[in-house]
Amino acid sequence: xxxxxxxxxxxKKPGASVKVSCRASGYTFNTYTMHWVRQAPGQRLExxxxxxxxNGNTKYSQxxxxxxxxxxxxxxxxxxxxxxxxxxxxxxxxxxxxGREYNSSPYVDVWGKGTTVTVSS
Amino acid sequence: xxxxxxxxxxxxxxxQRVTISCxxxxxxxxxxxxxxxxxxxxxxxxxLLIYGNANRPSGVPDRFSGSKSxxxxxxxxxxxxxxxxxxxxxxxxxxxxNGHVFGTGTKVTVL
Numbered sequence: 001x002x003x004x005x006x007x008x009x010x011x012k013k014p015g016a017s018v019k020v021s022c023r024a025s026g027y028t029f030n031t032y033t034m035h036w037v038r039q040a041p042g043q044r045l046e047x048x049x050x051x052x053x054x055n056g057n058t059k060y061s062q063x064x065x066x067x068x069x070x071x072x073x074x075x076x077x078x079x080x081x082x083x084x085x086x087x088x089x090x091x092x093x094x095x096x097x098x099g100r101e102y103n104s105s106p107y108v109d110v111w112g113k114g115t116t117v118t119v120s121s
Numbered sequence: 122x123x124x125x126x127x128x129x130x131x132x133x134x135x136x137q138r139v140t141i142s143c144x145x146x147x148x149x150x151x152x153x154x155x156x157x158x159x160x161x162x163x164x165x166x167x168x169l170l171i172y173g174n175a176n177r178p179s180g181v182p183d184r185f186s187g188s189k190s191x192x193x194x195x196x197x198x199x200x201x202x203x204x205x206x207x208x209x210x211x212x213x214x215x216x217x218x219n220g221h222v223f224g225t226g227t228k229v230t231v232l
Binding site: 035037044045046047049059060061062095097100102103104105106107108109110111112113114 | 154213219225
């Protein structure tokens, strides 16, 4: 079955960077996009960006442009999300999710279990 | 910025029907982008519930249905069950923001 396995929880100091991994299995990795979505405690879901696993093209939310980098490693069937210049407001659960499209409208159909990132001095 | 607005909460007794609205604008739902819905049980990852306005993925009960009209969409849950108690989010694409947008989220409580 399709699975997305994410790396473990992280604790970082303000100003640092964090890199979260997402390893895919059960499907051909480079035929889908991979999205990253975060959720601060008690808050709504927030889309961060996606990567086309076939060609490595990326698109980022305007909110995170300049601070977020998404890459992929086809040989490892994995995607990575790095967020820099961390601040306390970045404390959240970070999810990877497989991208799909219907009538040219993108959505995600399979989610990882999430990675907790805590930013604290 | 929240561009898709949902009611904070809805509730109903077991067996009843509840609906959740998702109000957007001319740059997202009104621009003919489809609406998708996700269910999130507290403490777990979201799960795809409806895609393309009204389509259910395999395994999703037909108690869940979606619709879209103009700049809004709705999710209906009929025959409400205790296991339906969760947060529900709509999602679409916004051409002004050039990215995906999620709704503000709705907590469904089964009385």
